Structure formats: structure tokens, C-alpha cells
Amino acid sequence: MSITISRRSMMLGAALVPLGVGAKAFDNALPLRLGTVPTRIYRSVFNPRENMDGWVFFLMLEASEDGPLIPVSLRIAYHAAGEVVREEVVRGPLLAAMARQDISPARLTGDAPDPPAYWPQALRIHCYLPHAPMIQELGLQLRVADGSGIEHQVEARIPIIDFQQRAALIFPFRGPGIISQAGVLGGGHRNRSGGFAIDALGLDENHGPMRAPGSDRPQDYAGWGRPIIAPGTGVVVRARNDRPDQPRDGVSDPAYFAPEYPGGGDVGNYIVIDHGEGEFSLIAHLRLGSVRVRTGDRVAQAQPIGELGNSGDTSGPHIHYQLQDGPRWEYADGLPVRFANVSNLTRGSYFNAR
Numbered sequence: 001m002s003i004t005i006s007r008r009s010m011m012l013g014a015a016l017v018p019l020g021v022g023a024k025a026f027d028n029a030l031p032l033r034l035g036t037v038p039t040r041i042y043r044s045v046f047n048p049r050e051n052m053d054g055w056v057f058f059l060m061l062e063a064s065e066d067g068p069l070i071p072v073s074l075r076i077a078y079h080a081a082g083e084v085v086r087e088e089v090v091r092g093p094l095l096a097a098m099a100r101q102d103i104s105p106a107r108l109t110g111d112a113p114d115p116p117a118y119w120p121q122a123l124r125i126h127c128y129l130p131h132a133p134m135i136q137e138l139g140l141q142l143r144v145a146d147g148s149g150i151e152h153q154v155e156a157r158i159p160i161i162d163f164q165q166r167a168a169l170i171f172p173f174r175g176p177g178i179i180s181q182a183g184v185l186g187g188g189h190r191n192r193s194g195g196f197a198i199d200a201l202g203l204d205e206n207h208g209p210m211r212a213p214g215s216d217r218p219q220d221y222a223g224w225g226r227p228i229i230a231p232g233t234g235v236v237v238r239a240r241n242d243r244p245d246q247p248r249d250g251v252s253d254p255a256y257f258a259p260e261y262p263g264g265g266d267v268g269n270y271i272v273i274d275h276g277e278g279e280f281s282l283i284a285h286l287r288l289g290s291v292r293v294r295t296g297d298r299v300a301q302a303q304p305i306g307e308l309g310n311s312g313d314t315s316g317p318h319i320h321y322q323l324q325d326g327p328r329w330e331y332a333d334g335l336p337v338r339f340a341n342v343s344n345l346t347r348g349s350y351f352n353a354r
Contacts, residue, residue, distance in 0.1 A: 030063060030064075030065070030069075030146065030152050031063065031064045031065075032061060032062065032063055032069075032144075032152060032154040033061075033062045033154060033156070034059060034060065034061060034062070034140060034142060034154055034155070034156035035059075035060045035062060035156070036057045036058065036059060036060065036158060037057065037058040037060055037103075037107065037108070037122075037192055038057060038192050038193075038195060038333035038334065039108075039333055040161055040333055041055050041057055041138075041158055041159070041160055041161065042055075042160075042161050042162075042163045042196075042335070042336055043055070043134075043135075043160050043161065043162050043163070044183070044185055044196065044336055045185075046128050046185045047128075048346075050130075051130060051131045051132070052128055052129065052130060052131065053128070053129055053130070053131050053134075053135070054126070054127060054128040054129070054185045055125075055126075055127045055160065056124070056125070056126050056127075056184045056185065056190075056195065057124075057125055058100075058103065058122045058123065058124055058125070059074075059122070059123040059125050059140060059142070060103070060119050060121075060122050061119065061120055061121040061122070061123075061142060061144065061154070062105070062117050062118070062119055063117070063118050063119075063120055064115070064116070064117060064118070065118065066118045066120075067118075067120065067146065067147060068120060068146070068147050069120040069121055069144040069145070069146055069152070070121075070144060070145045070146075071095050071096070071098075071099050071121055071123065071142065071143070071144055072091065072095075072143040072144060072145050072151055073089060073090065073091040073095065073142075073143045074089070074090045074091070074095055074098075074123060074140070074141070074142050074143075075087065075088070075089050075139075075140070075141040075142075076088045076089075076090075076125070076127075076138060076139070076140060077138070077139035077140075077141075078127075078129065078135045078138060078139075079135065079136055079137040079138070079139060079157075080133035080134055080135050080136055081133065081134075081136070084139070085133055085135075086129070095123070098123045098124050098125070099121055099122070099123055100121075100122045100123075100124070101120065101121060101122070103119055103122045104119060105117050105118070105119055107192075107331075108331065109331050110330065110331055120144075121144065123142075135160050136159065136160055137157055137158065137159050137160060138157070138158045138160065139155070139156075139157055140155065140156045140157075140158060141153065141154075141155045142154055142155075163335055163336045165279065165323070165335070165336070165337065165338055166275075166276070166277040166279060167232045167234075167275035167276070167277070167279045167281075167323075168232055168301070168340060169231040169232045169275075169281070169301075169323075169337065169338070169339050169340065170229075170231055170232070170301060170302065170339055170340050170341050170342075170353070171200075171231065171321075171339045171341055171342045171351070171353040172228050172229055172230075172231045172281075172283050172319055172321055173200075173202060173223075173226050173227065173228055173229060173308065173319060173353060174227070174229065174353050174354070175202065175203075175226070175352065175353060176202070176203040176204065176205065176207050176350070176351070176352050177200045177201060177202050177203055177223070177350070177351055177352075177353065178200065178201050178203060178207070178209070178348070178349065178350050178351070179198055179199070179200055179344075179345055179346060179347055179348065179349045179351070180199045180200060180201050180318060180347070180348075181197075181198065181199035181347060182197075182198050182199075182345060182346055182347040183195050183196040183197055183198070183334075184196075186346060186347045187347075188347060189322075191265070192331075192332070192333060192334065193282075193322060193324045193326075193329045193330070193331075193332040193333060193334045194322050194329070194334055195333075195334040196322065196323065196334045196335060196336045196337055197320060197321065197322035197334065198320075198321055198322070198337075198345050199318045199319070199320050199321075200318060200319050200321070201221070201222075201223050201316070201317070201318050202221070202222055202223020202224075202226040202308055202317075202318075202319075203222050203223065203350075204222040207350060208222060209221060209222055209223075210222060215249070216248050216249045216250060217248075217249065218245060218246065218247070218248070218249055218309075218310040218316065218317045220249075221249070221316065221317040223308050223317055223318070223319075224287075224308060224309070224310075224317045225287060225290075225307045225308060225309075226307065226308040227304050227306075227307060227308075228283060228286060228290075228304070228305055228306040228307060228308055228319060229301075229302045229303060229304055229305060230273060230281075230299040230300065230301055230302065230303045230305050231273070231281050231283075231301070231321070231339070232273070232275050232281065232301050233275065233298075233299065233300055233301050234273040234274050234275040234276065234281070234298070234299060235273065235274045235296070235297070235298050235299075236271060236272070236273055236274075236293045236294065236295055236296065236297045236298075236299060237272050237273070237274045237280070237295060237327045238270070238271070238272035238295060238327055238328070239270070239271045239272070239291055239293060239294055239295055240268075240269050240270055240291070241269050241286075241288070241289060241290070241291035242269070242288070243256075243258060243266075243268045243269050243288060243311040243312060244256055244288055244311065245268075245287060245288050245309050245310040245311050245317075246310045246311070246312075246314055246315070249315070249316050249317075250315050250316065251315060252264070252313050252314055252315045256311075256312075257312065257313060258312070261312075261313065264313045265313055266312035266313040267282070267284035267285065267312050267313075267320065267329065268284060268285045268286065268309070268310075268311025268312025268313070268314065269284075269285070269286040269287070269288060269290070269291055269306070269309065269311045269312070270282060270283060270284040270285070270286060270312075271283050271286070271291060271293060271305055271306060272327055272328075272329075273299060274327065278325050278326075279323060279324075279325070279335065280323070280324050280325070280326060280327055280332070281321065281322075281323060282320070282321070282322050282323075282324060282329050283305070283306070283319065283320070283321055284312065284319075284320040284321075285308075285309055285310060285311055285312050285314050285317075285318060285319060285320050286306040286307060286308070286309045286311060286319075287306070287307040287308065287309025287310070287311065288309065288311055290306045290307035290309060291305065291306045292304060292305050292306060293305050293306075321337075322334055322337070323335040323336070323337040339353075341353050341354050
């Protein structure tokens with residue numbers, strides 16, 4: 001038996017097997033379950049030259065009671081065409097190095113769960129495998145020890161999903177650019193909604209990044225003030241236009257962060273567009289005062305909506321773009337994205353968006 005949760009659900013996990021339902025347990029077992037953050041795991045290209053796929057996610061151990069549970073071993077079985085084609089077991093110092101105890105279930109929605117639930121362990125898992133045979137599911141078996149040293153076992157089957165983008169999208173600015181940062185598989189954005197996010201600099205006609213080399217003024221970037229356009233049709237569901245731009249290149253000064261992001265992660269001035277079918281575009285770090293749309297406005301693809309700036313947690317003028325499955329980036333899962341007019345979104349890739 002498995003529990004299937006819809007793409008926009010905020011419950012823990014995508015396809016779970018709770019302890020006691022198709023899972024083996026040791027004596028004195030606790031009510032435990034496994035899930036993932038992000039709540040759905042999408043197949044993505046890790047290395048196109050070597051035809052490798054990859055996923056990065058947190059495996060969350062959820063308990064109905066608070067208390068220490070220490071990971072003992074983790075078994076990962078890779079399923080393709082109904083068969084286990086690879087198995088790994090992680091234990092000891094390597095497993096301990098993967099573990100975190102500082103992530104709360106409130107991260108899913110911003111609210112504490114009701115009834116109460118606790119995440120005594122979060123394990124960061126990186127998977128990189130050849131595209132063939134195509135992995136369709138991960139079988140996960142985690143053993144943990146409680147404060148008395150008694151071991152407990154819990155299992156889950158997590159599907160690997162091939163995302164089918166519904167919205168027709170174009171890159172959010174025209175002209176030359178370079179991808180300065182990409183998603184988690186390239187060592188880039190690591191947060192839940194930003195796993196497939198990209199940062200892009202606007203370049204001049206000779207693909208240069210600066211109008212005045214050696215300057216530390218953001219205004220001397222070639223991309224500063226470039227028109228930002230709606231990547232697709234939809235309705236603006238969130239927008240902000242009051243945040244100052246960082247004044248110096250190469251410095252992300254916390255004094256310019258919004259009060260709600262004192263530790264960083266501030267998206268600055270931004271726009272979120274609902275394209276329908278559970279797909280939302282977030283365009284961030286726009287120039288102060290440049291946002292041309294408000295919540296409730298309907299936008300057409302390629303409509304000017306703002307200008308490239310340097311607001312929020314940023315060390316240089318760029319545009320941050322991500323596709324996500326909800327209106328709030330703090331509580332959404334990131335989605336793989338395709339643009340009709342830019343094909344290579346890997347870090348360091350030059351492009352010319354027509």
C-alpha cells in the first residue's frame with residue numbers, strides 16, 4: 001500500500017509507506033514515517049555529455065513524538081522496470097555526515113503541523129546515475145536508534161518523476177546573456193523551490209558583462225536596467241517594488257535585506273506569475289521602482305514587467321528565475337524548466353535570447 005499525494009499538496013512526502021503498512025519493524029517500534037523535501041523528486045540531467053541523471057533531496061524522518069533518534073544505516077535500492085538494478089548501504093561516519101537535526105516540519109507550509117509531528121533527522125541524499133536503465137523509483141530503508149539504544153526500521157518507496165511542463169515559456173529578457181548560477185545539480189541553488197533555478201547576467205553586444213571595467217557600481221553592468229519580460233501568459237499573484245538595490249558590486253550587504261530575511265535569501269523586488277496547471281514563475285532581484293504590474297494583473301507573454309536590478313540578497317545585478325509549483329517560494333517545490341528560445345541552462349553557458 002502507498003499513499004499518493006497530489007503535486008500541490010503540502011503533506012510530507014510524495015509516495016510513502018508508513019511503519020506497519022508494508023514495512024518491517026523491530027520490537028518496540030515507534031510510529032515513524034519517511035518523506036522527502038522537496039515533496040516530489042523530478043528526474044533531471046546531471047551531466048549531458050556522459051548521459052547522467054541526478055537528484056538531490058532531503059529524506060525526512062517524521063515522528064509523532066519528540067525525542068532523539070540517531071541514524072544507524074540507510075539502504076537505497078534503485079528500481080528500473082520493476083527490478084532492483086543497484087543497491088547502496090550507508091552507515092557510520094558517512095551517514096552521520098549526511099544528517100541534520102535542525103529542520104522543522106513548519107518548513108512545509110510555515111505553520112506547525114496539527115496534529116503535532118517532529119523531524120528528528122533529515123538526511124541529504126545525492127544520487128547520480130546513468131540515464132539507462134531509467135530509474136523509476138527509490139526504495140529507502142532507514143534504521144534509527146532511540147535514546148535507549150533500541151533500533152527501529154522504517155521504509156518508503158519514492159517515485160522519480162519525469163516532469164511535463166505545460167506552460168509555454170520564453171527567457172525573461174531579450175538579448176545576450178550568460179548563466180551565472182544554475183540549480184542544485186550544478187552546485188548552485190540548494191533551497192526547496194530553487195533546485196532548478198537559474199541566475200543570468202545581461203551582456204553587451206560583444207558578450208561583455210561591464211560597461212566600465214573595474215567599476216564597483218552595479219549601474220555599470222551591461223545588464224543593469226534591461227527590460228524584464230513575462231516568460232508566459234498568466235496572472236500576477238505576488239509582486240514587490242519597494243526594496244532598495246545593493247549599492248556595491250561584489251557585496252551582498254545585510255543592511256539592504258528586507259526585515260523578514262535577516263539571515264539572507266531575500267529575493268528583493270520580485271514578481272510571481274501563475275501560468276495555471278500548478279506552474280508559477282518567480283522573477284527576482286528587480287530594480288527598485290521598476291515593477292510595472294500588480295497583484296491581479298493578467299500579463300501576456302513578452303510583456304514588459306520590470307527591469308533587471310540588484311535588490312535583495314545579491315552581490316551583482318542579475319535576474320533570478322525559477323519555476324515552482326505554488327505562489328510562495330518559501331513553501332513551494334521547484335520544477336524543471338524549459339524555454340522556447342534558450343536551450344542551454346547550465347552554469348557558464350552563453351546565450352542570445354531572441
